[in-house]
Amino acid sequence: MASDLRSSEWYSGDDRNAYIHRAWMRRGVPDTAFRGRPQIAIANTASDLTPCNAHLDEVAQSVKNGIYEAGGIPLNLPVVSLGETQVRPTAMLWRNMAAMATEEMLRANPIDGVVLLGGCDKTIPALLMAAASVDLPAVVIPGGPMLTGHFRGEALGCGTDVWRLSEEVRAGTLSEALFERSESSMIRSKGHCNTMGTASTMALVAEALGTIVPGLAGTPAPDSRLLEASHETGRLAVQLVAADRRPSTFLTKASFHNAIVALAAIGGSTNAVVHLLAIAGRLGIDLTIDDFDRIGAEVPLLVNLQPAGRYLMDDLYRAGGFLAVLREVKDLLDPTALTITGRPLVDYLDDARIWDADVIASRTQPLIPAAGISVLRGTLAPGGAIIKPAAASPHLLKHRGRAVVFDSIEDFHARIDDPDLDIDENSVMILRGCGPMGYPGMPEVSNMPLPKKLLEKGVRDMVRICDGRMSGTAYGTVILHVTPEAAAGGPLARVRTGDWISLDVRNRRLDVEVPAEEFAARGVSDATVRGFADPRRGWERLYVDHVMQADTGADLDFLVGSSGSTVSRESH
Template identity: 50%
Template sequence: MRSAAWFGQGSTGGGLRAFSHRSRMRQLGYLPEEHLGKPVIAILNTWSDINPCHMHLRERAEQVKRGVWQAGGFPLEFPVATLSETFQKPTPMLYRNLLSMEAEELLRSYPVDGAVLMGGCDKTIPALLMGAASADLPALVVPAGPMLRGHHRGRTLGSGTDLWAYWDEFRAGRLTECELSEVECGLARSPGTCMTMGTASTMAAAAEVLGMTLPGASSIPAVDSAHYRMASASGSRAVAMAREGLRPSQILSREAFQDAAATVLALGGSTNALIHLVAMAGRAGVTLALEDFDRIGDRTPVLADVRPVGRYLMEDFYYAGGLPALLLQLSKVKDLLHPERPTVAGTAFHEYYRDAATHDGDVIRTPETPVAETGGVAVLHGNLAPDGAVIKHLAADPRLLTHTGPAVVFDSYADLRDRIDDPALGVTADSVLVLREAGPLGGPGMPEYGMLPIPGYLLEKGVTDLVRISDARMSGTSYGACVLHVAPESHAGGPLALVRTGDLITLDVPARQLRLEVDDAELQRRRAAWQPPEPHFERGYGALYSAHITQANQGCDFDFLARPGRNPLPDPH
């Protein structure tokens, strides 16, 4: 075991440093026989008082420890940074790579033989897996799990998705303050992540398909007793993985990432998954590009009827059979999945779904009765997005998927917030709203501004969707004809920086095109006059971030983390 290098054997083995380390373990209250010679399992726990998605993880860590002890291991809990999508500003995406660095360096620098990664809120699972892939010690994920469904006056509510919808109803004058307060009380009523197919549910499912959780782990509601049992089983399995030496580098193959991409698309999952999977693949030494998602999406039916694309919620999805049931249906698409690859369970991937059953065919569809025949996310290119952009077209008004209209440009989110409801803007149902300075550098951190609000005066007229374009992201619970992740971003001099109000823009999803209908000569004149914005940060982590962040199509990782290179393990003596 790697940890033996820290502790040695017996009362004199290992020299001075081992003597010191054993002394400090006694200071912690542990007898030598409790830990010497046993696999030491680090439990990286993202619990925090400020993160409602993870509020149960302090308790759940005790079940993980129980599993570690039962399997003959020695658990050590490490509190790590929490990324709360609700409260952390301007966005937790600014700090995803920081958490990945923390996870990597904790695993690298302490006497641990394996790890259990605990988290769920949007950026957390990607960050923990990025760090684990870079450290390459045996590790698996315990997903936080979705919260229970929301309720309001006999109607089920989906966190995020219904938040946006009811807020627009309030802005349009169709909902009173009292009714809005009732919705506020019913939207989120238990620990856990958003119970729609938002980023958290999408990335938990991706982790399972990558083979980095136990079978079925991603769908279990946070407060279900099955979640306790899964946590304990994960602790036990981490001990076995440490003994076997089963590392992420043996699991995170190109085939694994292809299967994760197919599953994200079959779920009607979050557009954020494209950024995260590209970054995670990069840490694993795997090349994954936006074009891979489009190619895979052409063959992948949408099988989960879950909001915001569908009608149901994650609790319904779990009762209908969960991810294993969806994977069994997806495996019927010829040559789509790779069933024989390894997983943290020590079995081939097909064992995750071979014996699954679907208990509600409305929630989890068959390839013959899909929600949609092809994946719900399209990758766009054109002179407005030379390096790509994405749109979750299944969550958009179909009439807007082929559309040409005049741009209404906002230079920042503050500009948007100040002017969006001003009737003098002249926004109509044909307008194309454009937001810039919202990308990885410009945001900063690429905040979830991409579901630009519809002007209140249009909501009052019954307009529910507009074409919206930005270099931002949007919540996985959001919806609408929102073109996102435009690359290169405007702050870096991408074509989005050159758009002016009144310019015609064409969105053609069937042709995968996003075009600014301005001739090249005029764009060159605008380019010559363009001045780069001032940087947001001059010191601290923000300055490090700004100097090294990559663009959306590259996964928004730090360039020095995404590349191979020497990073030796420490000598404990």
């Protein structure tokens, strides 16, 4: 039996503990399963309550076949699964819990490597956070996007067209009956959202990081090539153990540089910022929100996908895929960054081609010349805030308007359609109490629906500011992740309706125009404090007590860094 395998600590020898470990795992498995064959876990987020990941059991079977063929022993390991559309109050509340639980199960069990199966928004980030902390050989397989559904002859982008159609109902331009009929057309097949939302973004960004076999991310969930690639990834997982290729051996600051370039070029979700910061924190890599602006702000937008464009994920795949996008910005990538295969990412780009220039623009004719995420600072966001200019209205990127403040999402829902609400298209809508501590969990509510009376006048965008997040499928001139959040004592807690707010994206400023002494002397209203979360027990209590701010990834303070794969105590 190979003594250099981590699993041999459980299975080798002739003492009572080794006997128990082998006997309980045997159940028809041949004796050779415990003799020098790598034990490969398949961290599987399949769940009927995570509909975007429901097909991952089928993917896992292909992975198993590949592992076994390469001489390993595949072991299905169901892990915490978070369905973005299902769990309340927000899936982000449990991203850190899912990462912690997965990390602990990987460390506690007799495994030598792991294949990470994710898809829906928080599943790939949580799996990568766990893998970075336990630092065993690990490779990601994304579940892939769904196929495009159609309604009344038009393609539907899941998420993005929900926001669009629901606003048309509120504006009176679409009947509720037709809106309900579109429901059965929205989700055409297995797979995650087909827009450039967080699920698609994190799959592509994870490939740019180097944690996915190049060329796999973006393969549609129903495409048979996903199963083919999953089989080969299973084979690779066995090779990773032999090479001792762990996250810490190839993920570097250069890897995150490439991820940020990719994020801008694809017009990816703003949620990638908090996820990449959290993953970097687990690796001990010094990544800040300013790196997203410094590296990505001038990167051109090349992918014409909703919500920033027209097409959907299966169009991107047929048009040349992610590698064709990266080939256009190859000169902006760090050539030293390696992938899970041991080769640099840039080595995989020479053969990539654009087959549909409407979907993937060339570098010489980009959709937007400079489209990366911008980081704003000022008296309203001393720790920073972010905006995605590609999804915003150009005429609002420099704006000055009166604040209309909402103390909680419940306050917002109660008042936004009040015909007597003092608000017009030039107002700046501010929603607070939605940060990591305040909600808790930093929900996707920042893209606040506009007042019905303004929608009826034809208004379709306004400046909106929030300490929460927004869905990667959403759009609009929305300032997110305001840090510090209101519940952590940030300036957002002291803004009042009627204050003048100035936004200047070009100069990276976000300010409240109140004299500094007057603003500092303001108290926080009882209504604001009542809007903050105050859980008494369980995970929510632990989360509120230990969650960090958005500018560092909203991880828990005691989970930052890597703990390695060593189990602290032997079994008895």
